[in-house]
Amino acid sequence: MVIFHDIQLKPKQKVSVTMLVIGLVCLTIFITATILLILSFHFKKQSLIDTALSLNSSNSKKMSLSMDRLFTSMRESLKYSVEILHNYPDMTSQEAYGKLELLRKSSHFFNSIAIVKETGQIHAASPASLSGLEGTVVASEVAKETLRLKAPYLSKPYLTPTTKRMIVSMSEPIFDKQGTYLGYIVGTIYLQEPNVISQVFGSTSIDENGSYYYVVSSEGHLLYHPDIKRVGENVIENPVVNELTQGHSGKRQVVNSRGIVQLAGYSIVPSTGWGIVVVSPGQAVDNLLHQFIQGILVYFVPAILLLLIIAIWLSRRLAQPFVALARLISHYEQGQSRDAEVSSYWNREADLLAKTIGRFLKHIEEHTDQLSREAMIDPLTGLVNRRGMEKIMNQWMLETEEYTLLIMDIDRFKTINDTYGHPTGDVMLNHLARLLQRNVLDEDVCCRYGGEEFVVLLKRTPLSEAYATSERIRCAFETDENPIGRTCTLSIGLAHYPTQTNEPAELLSFADQALYEAKRNGRNQSVVYNEDKKLLDNQQMLL
CATH class of the missing domain: 3.30.70.270 (Reverse transcriptase/Diguanylate cyclase domain)
Incomplete structure (x- = not known):
């Protein structure tokens, strides 16, 4: 605690800061009230942010588990289809089409299903709109990779060369009883059309404050987004998406790829390596904070206005010499007014400070040029450093x-x-x-x-x-x-x-x-x- 003692003024003696103590006490009240307001604001803001982040993180985890179960079911569906179609070479294209149509409609997992021979030719495809593809050779890199792997495969998003659709495909190899590779069965999800993801999660209501979710691939491409035009877009620069592509789940406040502040919870889907991100706009928190601050200001404004008037008057009186000294030092630092005289001030402490500064400025001026030169020269060779x-x-x-x-x-x-x-x-x-x-x-x-x-x-x-x-x-x-x-x-x-x-x-x-x-x-x-x-x-x- 600082204790101020009255100083008896003598003729021509400078005014003591003690005379301003009463005013400073009032100013302290204002500062205290301001600090309380700021702390309340920050605590409330942090509380709202933590709540939103926790809620979004919880929702993303639940959705990732649901999607994991969904894709596990989709994979099991394809394996079951392989058991049914392992002898597909003995079937006509029409017979194979009938079974594919039944499988597709019974599960509603895939927008289309096709059987591809080991030669890369399409044996049969469902729905009927793809029936004209029988006998054609698949040309996409994903199809070639699937044939090369001869193993279960989940592709990254790609644009089909024929239909120009943005799709993701899931495939399962087909072997006969002797273990000979016969090709594979592939199910596709049309990302820019109604699909299993939008059917299962698209109508999920997160809350009413503008929150939404999106799904990204392990390479950072949007697989599902409320704005259908953004599907397929690479958003790897988004910090949250970047975390997901590295296999990390979590929650954080982030500025997305379009410069919008969001509160995001994100989780990895184990079976696919995809990520689900649930986000709330930062503006929603700001709106709640504005309401909170408005309620507090109703009580604070009258007192603050009064204290502000007092603080301005006292501050101007107290700070005037120090402002002048600071301006003098600033000009001196910039090489201006080096010959200016240091003024005498009404405040005793300020006057003592001004005289001390005057002496130091002269001392600094004597050494500044020398130090500047030495700072630019290598001491060993005398060259520029x-x-x-x-x-x-x-x-x-x-x-x-x-x-x-x-x-x-x-x-x-x-x-x-x-x-x-x-x-x-x-x-x-x-x-x-x-x-x-x-x-x-x-x-x-x-x-x-x-x-x-x-x-x-x-x-x-x-x-x-x-x-x-x-x-x-x-x-x-x-x-x-x-x-x-x-x-x-x-x-x-x-x-x-x-x-x-x-x-x-x-x-x-x-x-x-x-x-x-x-x-x-x-x-x-x-x-x-x-x-x-x-x-x-x-x-x-x-x-």
């Missing part, structure tokens, strides 16, 4: 300045450190730094990127000229006398801005890839990064 390099690259990007980036390092530098010691290695780095400065123009920038890696930024230099400069640097380093008295070499990677990329970070990455290519090709060479991921022939760059 990585931070300074990135700043220059960004500045040239803003100025749309063409430049070529060279990244290089000393081949087998670790051997130098191991053989001669790290102090000698540092001398070699300084030797390379001086060599770089001698071989570039004044407007070019030489940088130490880190370790034995250096970067040169060649301003207004196309790749052909940059390559010549790179080779000059490489040859000079190889032939010039150096501190260790034996030949050392450089590997160099080049990339050009903006012809190869508009992003400085990507440009550096391209040059780095070219550097690694130079290393892989035997070191002691310059390599230019190519936009098509192929390295240009170095001889062509000399032409």
Whole structure:
């Protein structure tokens, strides 16, 4: 607890903050009331969100279990059909059609059922609208995969080549008594037409606040959605769908692929790997929160208005010097008004603070330029460091300045450190730094990127000229006398801005890839990064 003591004012003495305590107490009441209102809002909101998420999660689990039982029944139906039709080669197409029609109508699981021979030809198909397909060879990739697997198969959604329907197929292989593969029986679900999913779940009422559900495949395609036009759409970017495709069930607040906030509960259907998502619009929670807040504000508004008037008056009085000081510091930070005098203020504490700030500003001004310079320079070589390099690259990007980036390092530098010691290695780095400065123009920038890696930024230099400069640097380093008295070499990677990329970070990455290519090709060479991921022939760059 902070205890304020009255201070006896002397002539010309600054006003104490103590005089404002009474007003601040009133302001505290306002803050307390505001905090209570905010906490009530957040607790209520979280309660509504948790309730909606739990309800949707529970509904999704129930629906996934129901769908799991449904698809298990569908699979059993196909197995039963195989037992009936295992001798289908002895049946005429009309006889097989009759049995398929009976099976389809007795279960209502599939929109169509067909028998496909091991050769890929359709032996019989139901309903009658597909009767003209007998003898035709199925051409879809799904059909070919089913024939190849010779095992139970549930396809992903696909568009049929003949009827142009978006469907999902479930198949079961047919073997004779000797185990010879005879083909398969396949049942299809027409996703964009009335089907078993919409019949079983389509009329399910989740609640009355706009909630609904949808079904997705294991690859993220919509298999069922209230908006029939969206069936077949890939919604893998939806975080909930992405979770389902990885085999996870759960609940979460999410922004869907169309930017709408939703409260989603989602569960995996074990037998198919599909997912069921039950969602409620976030707007429904917002509407309930608005009603809650409106009820509270009826009681709070009169008191808040009164306290607000008091708070504004007190805040202006109390904050005026501090605002001025903050503005002064802000302008000073931006390089403005560095010579401005710090004013004297009526508030004693503010006046003391202002004088202290004045002294510190002078001290900061003395060190700011020095620190800025040191922050941009590598202490070992005196070249621009990585931070300074990135700043220059960004500045040239803003100025749309063409430049070529060279990244290089000393081949087998670790051997130098191991053989001669790290102090000698540092001398070699300084030797390379001086060599770089001698071989570039004044407007070019030489940088130490880190370790034995250096970067040169060649301003207004196309790749052909940059390559010549790179080779000059490489040859000079190889032939010039150096501190260790034996030949050392450089590997160099080049990339050009903006012809190869508009992003400085990507440009550096391209040059780095070219550097690694130079290393892989035997070191002691310059390599230019190519936009098509192929390295240009170095001889062509000399032409």
